[in-house]
Amino acid sequence: MTDLLPNSLPNQPRIVAIETSGRIGSVAVGLGPQFLAERQFTAGMNHAIELMPTLRDLTVAQGWQPRQIQHVYLSIGPGSFTGLRIAVMVARSLAQAIGCLVVAVPTLDVLTQNAPAEARHLAVILDAKRGHVYAARYCRGASAAAGAGGWHCTAGPILTSPEEFVRQSPKPLYVLGEGVDYHRPALRAGVDDDADLIELGRESWVARAAAVHELGWAMAGRGIFADVGSLVPLYIRLPEAQELWNRRHASPGSSA
The missing domain is CATH 3.30.420.40 (ATPase, nucleotide binding domain)
Structure with a gap:
């Protein structure tokens, strides 16, 4: 985990950034434009188990209470269907519980930061x-x-x-x-x-929550916040299981 000194920009929003689009997930925290810390998950495709404990550990290390989180930035896809759904669920839950703002960052944009x-x-x-x-x-x-x-x-x-x-x-x-x-x-x-x-x-090839924070902050500065009520992952195409279900249940004569 990478850390900087906590709370050196006290008047900036406290930010949580989430990356669960690929095999290896991560969470980062920041104060406004300042990156504070990031932690990668310990195992691949372990998002459901590690996301909330990692988020809790990082915010506690900064001395934050959950209600103090003001922005949540998440990698929105395309990517792992399961991982994206988990991140969206967490972002929506936090927004509904504490009123934080949400920024949905395109995952492919996040990966450009590795070039x-x-x-x-x-x-x-x-x-x-x-x-x-x-x-x-x-x-x-x-x-x-x-x-x-x-x-x-x-x-x-x-x-x-x-x-x-x-x-x-x-x-x-x-x-x-x-x-x-x-x-x-x-x-x-x-x-x-x-x-x-x-x-x-x-x-x-590994998208990082630190890059989600950087790009999310830039989007927030332009006022690009998500409508939490309609927030869904960017899939481009339906999950394969959903496509199969649709084909099996299509009505006669349907083009589905």
Whole structure:
């Protein structure tokens, strides 16, 4: 766990940031723009067990009472269906119980924060099964719309063919995300020169709550808060189990 001195910006909102979109979850706390601490979960896909104890431990370490939390930022997807639902449930419960504001941060934006400084064009790739990926394309520049790290999303997040997505992207293209392992041949098929596709290491595939805090704070500064009553994960496509249920229960003649 990484820590800074607590409460050095006492007039700023107390913030909890949650990342449960991937295999390894984490929670961070901050005061306004200042990152204070982050803790990763001890095991993969253990979000339901570790989220609340980790959140409690981090806030207690800062001397906060639950009612003092003013903002909750969460990684909203796409990603693990179960992990995203857990984070949304916690954020909604906190908002309803203590009145805190909620910011929903796109998960693929969170992953851009793992890219190296020399990258100009970036694709974030997650596996969507059945030969498809969830993907978003980013350009680093001085655009007024650019977020932390200077990244501006130019396409996505979408459900797409990995080969076509790479083929339509500017080069050289840096790529990161858990989908790289599943779709490497298709991604490589999207370039004529292997040097035009630069794969980033596995350490860059893990979204971090510290980045959720950084991006969430920027969104809060622009007044981009979620409507808690309608807050749902960003799935892009229904969970596979739901799609199967829909097909089995579709009425005759339905296109479902």
